[in-house]
Amino acid sequence: MNHKEHVLGELELRPLHTKEALQCLLHSIIFLRAPNIVRPREVHCRHLRLSYPKVERPTSSSSSSSPFSVARIDEVVDSALDACLRNLTPAGPNLSRGHLVLTFYERRQTLSFFRLIQNEERVVFEEWIIPFLVDSMGSTSTLASSLSASDDGFVGVHDGELYTEPSSHSSMSTLPPASLYGGGGEDPAIAVEQQRAQARTEALLRSRLQDIYTLVNGSIDHIPPVSYLFQV
Numbered sequence: 001m002n003h004k005e006h007v008l009g010e011l012e013l014r015p016l017h018t019k020e021a022l023q024c025l026l027h028s029i030i031f032l033r034a035p036n037i038v039r040p041r042e043v044h045c046r047h048l049r050l051s052y053p054k055v056e057r058p059t060s061s062s063s064s065s066s067p068f069s070v071a072r073i074d075e076v077v078d079s080a081l082d083a084c085l086r087n088l089t090p091a092g093p094n095l096s097r098g099h100l101v102l103t104f105y106e107r108r109q110t111l112s113f114f115r116l117i118q119n120e121e122r123v124v125f126e127e128w129i130i131p132f133l134v135d136s137m138g139s140t141s142t143l144a145s146s147l148s149a150s151d152d153g154f155v156g157v158h159d160g161e162l163y164t165e166p167s168s169h170s171s172m173s174t175l176p177p178a179s180l181y182g183g184g185g186e187d188p189a190i191a192v193e194q195q196r197a198q199a200r201t202e203a204l205l206r207s208r209l210q211d212i213y214t215l216v217n218g219s220i221d222h223i224p225p226v227s228y229l230f231q232v
Contacts, residue, residue, distance in 0.1 A: 002222035004126045006215050008208050011132040017201050018134050019081055020045050022100060025208060026077050026232065027054045029102055029128055032216045035227050048202050052209070080232035088134060095133055102128040102232050106224050125222050 013021055031040060031053045041056035055073055088096035104126040110119050
């Protein structure tokens with residue numbers, strides 16, 4: 001059986017968006033790769049203007065104990081994210097790096113020792129690798145100097161913490177009012193920088209979701225005809 005590896009482009013995220021963005025990508029892939037017919041549920045992100053599909057429940061013909069059941073998926077995804085975010089590695093000033101690997105595999109029974117002993121073999125047929133950076137500056141006291149000293153990045157504040165992301169925009173004409181980002185009561189400059197940061201995150205996620213849809217709709221010769229499992 002062929003083994004396919006899909007590596008998504010690296011995401012740069014603020015701490016506020018990190019877990020939600022990774023949930024979006026993982027649940028989208030799992031839903032699109034579910035081997036049986038499942039009922040979808042549209043999930044709206046809390047901090048981002050995005051929605052994504054999530055397995056709601058199996059059809060009546062599917063077992064609730066299936067590895068693709070709602071409880072099983074949520075448990076695996078949440079546990080993997082918590083473990084990953086606790087073990088990020090330093091990648092530079094205010095930067096931490098991590099990655100997730102979503103694996104699809106099947107179990108095969110094999111015989112060994114003159115066909116007397118039966119073993120179970122795990123055969124991986126597809127892997128999705130999701131690399132990401134978390135950008136977190138430490139203190140809001142540096143906000144004013146950061147805004148005035150640099151034209152190459154933009155800054156946002158949430159719950160008393162400062163976040164920065166490199167800017168690829170110069171125009172704000174397409175961005176919504178600051179109140180949509182929770183910045184209505186803040187300094188106008190801070191609200192503008194929050195809007196820029198969030199708009200960039202949303203654009204990156206939409207791009208990664210489009211990559212996922214393209215890859216999922218590609219060749220499926222490597223996918224087994226029988227039911228299979230996943231892990232993160």
